[in-house]
Amino acid sequence: MASIKIENVQKAFGKTIAVDSLNLEIKEGEFFTFLGPSGCGKTTTLRMIAGFYYPTKGVVRFGDKDMTRVPPEKRNTGMVFQNYALFPHMTVFENVAFGLRVRKVSSAELKRRVLDALQKVRLEIYSNRQVSQLSGGQQQRVALARALVIEPEILLLDEPLSNLDAKLRDEMRVEILRLQRDYKITTIYVTHDQAEALSMSDRIAVFNYGVCHQVGTPAEIYNQPANDFVASFIGEINLLPVQVESVQPENKVVALKNVEQPVRLYVQNKTGDEDSILQTDDNLAISIRPEAIRILEADEDGMNIFKGKINSVQFFGSVVNVMVDVQNVLLRVDVFNTHEFGYFYQGKEVYVQLPEKQLRLIPVISGDAP
Amino acid sequence: MIKNRDTRLTIWLLIPVVLVLVAYVLYPSLRTFIESLQKDGTISLGNYQDFFVQESKTNLEALWNSVYISILSVLASALIGIPLAFIFNRYDFPGRSFFSSAAILPIVLPSLVGVMAFMFLYGESGLIPNAIKDLLGLDKVPFKIGGVSGILIVHAYTMYVYFYMTVSAAINKIDPSLEEAAYNLGANKFKVFWKVTFPLLTPAIVAASLLVFMISMASFSAPFLLAGGYRVLSLQIYFSKINGDMEIAATQSVILSIVSIAFLLFMRWYQNRKDYRMASKGIGAHRSEVKNPFIKWVMAVIGIIGVLILLLPHFTILLLSLVPDGTWTFQTYPTVFNVENYRLLFEDPNIFKPLRNSLLMAVIATLANLVFGVIASYVLVKRKFIGKSFVDILVMIPWALPATVIGMNLIFAFNEPSVFSFGQILVGTFWILPLAYFIRHIPLVVRSTNAVLEQLDDSIEEAARNLGAKWFYTFRKVILPIIMPGVLAGTLLAFIESVGEFPTSVLLYTIINRPISIEIMNQFRMFNMGQAAAYGMIQITLIVIVLYISNKFFGIKAEKAL
Structure with missing residues (x-):
């Protein structure tokens, strides 16, 4: 678990500035949401935290460590992708085990931890299935288990519910919150859905055109908006x-x-x-x-x-x-x-x-x- | 020092790719170009002047003949391929799906073997003309193929497949509601076809036309065996080389290359142009069932006859391979059938050696293609770097260059020691042929790998990195296993093409690495048809096995990579 500090960060792609002069501080164990319309810079910011982009200017810190130019595989973040990005050639078990195999965890412990994670997302009976045999909601839960099993310092969720239908979305919302509280893990959640943001978050940052307009609790954002x-x-x-x-x-x-x-x-x-x-x-x-x-x-x-x-x-x-x-x-x-x-x-x-x-x-x- | 690790990795992957392309694609082409500028020991454009203003006009005539044959080939292939695509994709009748897969059969016929089969079927002493003569009691054979008509028939037979496949794909992409909308607005069938359907198919038809034009410009086997005195440019290069007129061969190669590369660039431009592709999702198959039972059966019968015609060359090769040499001399039809040719093939070391050579060289070339193709394709599809379109064009050049030109390029580049051959002379050694096969199939393997890599979402790689896997681990454990089926389908195709490769082989082979195609030609020239056909059958069997494996185990239509 770690706090995250984003200091004066700018990200430019060629001449387009995707994120500009961004300052954020996300506390340990907090459920923090980046909210904004598409193209507002929220996903770019998330990817800078994950290490897939390096900022053009500014510093990203986990706790006090400067992580600005650390490659993604050394950041110990767990990310859930919009399309889940499950490895199609592996079973559910192997997908979840991937991060532990990379970390050379002994096979007995690996098995225990994978099954434990699968149990937490209630998928233990599917562990030998191919991922293509699962429904959308189940795939989503595999992606969550895969991200959580490595005990990451930070959980990153990139519009994880946008591919699900309305009913499943409600279910998964509860599920994600439950897991977040269980693991007490610092979580960043990217969404364009205001209902998700308001109902799940401890705090929200509202983005538009690469600029963060307001940071606050859901009630502050709703009751005391900073601008039009x-x-x-x-x-x-x-x-x-x-x-x-x-x-x-x-x-x-x-x-x-x-x-x-x-x-x-x-x-x-x-x-x-x-x-x-x-x-x-x-x-x-x-x-x-x-x-x-x-x-x-x-x-x-x-x-x-x-x-x-x-x-x-x-x-x-x-x-x-x-x-x-x-x-x-x-x-x-x-x-x-x-x-x-x-x-x-x-x-x-x-x-x-x-x-x-x-x-x-x-x-x-x-x-x-x- | 470059700070960004990913950029560093891109550079490390790019260096070998660019090195190989420069050494074996760009440098040999440049050598040919330089050679073409040599005239009597000085540098001049004299060779080009000779080409265009020479008194006898042989070269110019060959160039025009090539263009002429190519245009006719495009027309003939289109006339067969487009209607077939419509019939098989728009109407449902008994046996439709069987016939539609049979329509790609001509691909399962190596060019040299195919030409041979055609000569045996329809040539002067061919089975079909003679059968008709005997049946009708005629004095002479009613028809025979040879010269231009022979080349054209062989081209139409093998190349209509390109029209058939591209137009079929385009037809299946048309949203049926577009045509329904036109009917709804009051258009009749004729109007809907010409105003809606046909315009939507134009991109596919243009693409197929360009492709067929390029392929027939480069065609070598058919003119080689059928042309007689008719000159085409690809063949002229070969004759110049045989006569030792290397500077003229170089000039002819450069001119043929310019035509081909111009077509490649035009095609790229045409395909990248924003066109009205279908944006609609989830288009289902849209076939009208033929209701009238009479028409239904007529269509089925025509289909069967069509398939028989398509299969006839394959049967001919099979039949010939069962006729022992020396038992079919003056008779109109063969009388003795046994497996003598196959027995000899595997027992006589002299006859077996070309097969062994071909397999060995194809394996070497294909392994190189596999490694190079995967790295090059990964860099091209998944990495960003300056000069990508230049690398992309270098990769595609061996596809645009006629095989004869690639052979000549290699001769000019490696008939003297060079850095790229580690100071060795490669011409006249074993290695020149595997190298030629490798170069020829770079585009095929890269393109088929591109197709699967483009399907692979970037987030898969990112997920693995996010879970702590280093790049190489990710590549080995995640990317490779996912793309392997597609890669193997393309690679296997490269393998079978290498086994039967003729045009570069005939320019570069030596006695020690004599491949199967050269031996087929030799046997054919010595009238040992049976032995030649037995070699051909081995090739056909290999191709059938590969297509079967690709379809069955990789779920990939290997022929798409063509």
Whole structure:
């Protein structure tokens, strides 16, 4: 087990910069996820940790050891590949035994450890099968056992669930978490699936275009996104471009841009780095999650209450999604299905409240934000 | 010092590959080129001037004849191969799958033996013309092959397979829904074929045409035995060499090489061009069953007759091999059959020696091909380095160069001591033939290995490295075992081709390493047909065994590597 430090790392392929000025610290025993759309640099970073790429600049450390230019076979990491990369000419047993044979483990111990690992992934009865005879989920478990049996310092998982169907994916998610807790192993998990990231990770790093935008616990990432990319990549969000009008001790007053009549909002939520955000006051937005917005039947006393009209209603089972038009700004509002939602219909006039504690002032970085 | 270990490894693997290619592919070609510039002891373009403006025009005529025969061969092969591909891949009728595999039978016939069989079947005293003459009571044979028509028939018989295989593969890749979409939009059968199906097949047809053109430009065995007075360039090179006109032979070689390499480059360009390949996944076989019972049986019968025609040369060789020498002289048909020829082959050391020579030299050449092919292919497919396309072209050159040219190149390069032959003169020794076979089959083994290595996902190698295995261990325990079946299929094919190799053998053999093909030619010239055919049968048997092993144990269609 080891901690991982990535210091000022850059990776360039020719003129394309895949990862730029990356700094990360992953703690011992942590389940850490790299999340981002395809081509964002998450897999490149993982491969630099595994040793398949060497950084163009910067340092990779395991604990205090500088691993930047150590070849992959000397890193003692266990990697699970997206396509599993099982050796097609070997049985399940031989696949799992491969890393131990390389390490010249005595045959009695080898057998014990392989069977032990296969038992942990519940595949001991398949040990003499050819890998091609296994289902996708079973192959996935062989790949996990093969990576874990060598007792690696770090477990690296590269989109391991993307080739499985939805039901198996849920099963394997639980299985991977169970194994990670069992072995108490520092784990890096690469995915583009936000649900996987939120439900499994201790901490998440969100990537886009080779840049890491935010590192935090799933709750921090979801509740306090650092910018509009993080906010809109994870979950649904209402993003409204604004201008700061005044800053008071307990709240800030902002005005919506691009609306006919002035709309003022009071924002109370603490932002991470307020001063620096307020300095970029040209490119700011407020974000609010659809489930944080309240729909009111009638006008009430309170902050940030506006009159609107229901534009459309979509029923998703546990949640009802209501689009409310407030002065030509469409707000997405998610309401729990209370089994008596008949009063939401298209064209109905309602009031919405954007609770000031749920509003978050964030910088707009993507340029084409709403 | 290069810091990156992987880069260092790439360089270590690349050095022997490049060295071999430079020494045995590039250097001999350059030697021939230099030789072609020598005229009366000075350096000049005089030989080229002679080639093009010479009074008698023999060389120019030979070049045109080669081109002429090649174009006709392309047309003839296309006319047989494309319809067959359609019939076997689009319609279902009794025996379809049997006939479709029988359609590649011409491959199972070494060129020299094949030409011989054709002469026996359809030549002046051939079995078929004589049988027709006797049956109909004619005075003369109704037809006979020889000269241009003979060469063309042999070419069409052996080369239509390239059209058949490439077009079949392309037909099976066409997404049937494209044609269905056209029907749905109101097009009739004729329109769908010309506007949808045929355009989609064009890349395959062009590729096959280029291939057949190149192969017939290089063809040696058929003109050698059939041409009579007709001159083609590949044969002219041989005659120049026999007459000792080495500078002229060199000039002819260079010109033939330029034509061939131009075609190779054109083909590479054409195949790498972005074309409209099918992107759809999971295309199933799409054959319409022939419903009309009459047509169904007509097709089956035509199929049977077709297969019989395809098999006739093989039967002829078998038949001839059972006729003892000296028992078939003036008679129209042979009368005595026994296994005397085979007995002699294994008991008479003089007759056995060429077989032993061929097998030994083919084994040496093939082992070299195996080692070189695996390393070269691994570097080309799995490693990145500057100048890769240059190495790639060097690897492909022996495929584009006509065998006669490769033979001449070796003569010019190794008839004097050189660094690449460790200071020895190789011409006139045992080793020159295994070397020639090795060079000839570099592309075949590299290409078949490329095909399997490209299938092998990079993550397999990475997984092994990640689990702690060093590169060499990974290569031995993971990569080699996975790619071996594909590699062996290509290598075995190289082996059987080496055993029967004729064009380079005839230029380079000596009395001590006289191979089977030379002996076949000698026996043939002495009218010992039986003995020649017995050698031929050994070759055919070897080929059948290899194709069978490849299909059965490696699950690979070995003929694809061609």
